[in-house]
Amino acid sequence: MTLIHAENLEVRHGGTLALHDVSLDLEPGEIVTIVGPNGSGKSTLLRALIGAVAPSRGFVKRAPGLKIGYVPQKLHIDPTLPMSVRRFLDLPNRVSDAEAEQALAWTGVQGLEKRQIAALSGGQLQRVLLARALLSGPQVLMLDEATQGLDQPASAAFYQLIEDMRNTIGCAVLMVSHELHVVMSASDRVICLNGHICCEGTPEVVEAAPAYRELFGTGTGGALALYRHEHNHDHDHAHDHAHEAAE
Structure with missing residues (x-):
């Protein structure tokens, strides 16, 4: 059963278009990471999925009685x-x-x-x-750049903890991060966002996508670190695709 389904989301802040044509599904037990440059709508997307922001177009459907645990960017x-x-x-x-x-x-x-x-x-x-x-015993754990301000070892340890939590309680994880060098170690699927979904798939697929390279470059500063832990999830192969943004 899909936990969260978003279809053709459009969100505006006043007269500014923050998100458009965003569609995604979050399935039980998977870890999905949203990456993108500053101002790309990452936090806005989380807020729309939770229900804190009303879309101007499209809709979000959450599983009945869905419990969501939220970790903010800062407190x-x-x-x-x-x-x-x-x-x-x-x-x-x-x-x-x-x-x-x-x-x-x-x-x-x-x-x-x-x-x-x-x-x-x-x-x-x-x-x-x-x-x-x-x-709250969440079925979905959402994290909005939860390691901002932590050094790299602390960030890596926190992301390992998130993966351990997924394995312990079986929750799905949807997290926003700008830390490309550590976050991919725990991700089953990556969504590259820049107002819309530029590309998505496994870390390996996204790293090779032209839309990702255009946003983050091809040097060591932008490349994804592909040191993933071994996963044995049936859905790992289900999202091995990427689509270039329609400009």
Whole structure:
């Protein structure tokens, strides 16, 4: 059963066209990464898929009762606000101590319950945000550039954690990233976005697509790092295609 189906999405911000002619499906258990230059509509697409932004054309269909866990790009916290990690995990819905402990253990930050949110490192905060997203038992985990501000080793470790979560709880993952050098290690499918879908497919297919090369170049700064973990998913071969954008 398809978890999210988007068809011919168009989204406008005032008079500005942010997205047009975007169609995609998200299937159970797959990890899909959206890449694209700044201003390409990546965050807007996530917001449209969640339902936070209404499309001006097209539609989004979500599976009945679909549970979505969302990890934002950043969280602005007033450093003077007293908010422990444990209290933060109770927002917006109170959870048991056992549930909180399990979520923090899953994301590798067990024992931080009494720490103040404002005192956490960037990497710790992102793992706490992920733990909070997991508390709802999501079928889809969405991440909007969740490793922004982390160094490369911390980013790579976070993406490995995301893949582990997929394998542990069986959720699908849809994430936005600009970190081409690390994110592909955990992706089953890549969507290259620049206002519309320029190309999509496995990392190997997208890396060879002319539309991708036009956006990111062919040097080491733009090439995808194709060090993927071995996956055994029936859908791995299902998206081995790429289509050039109709200009």
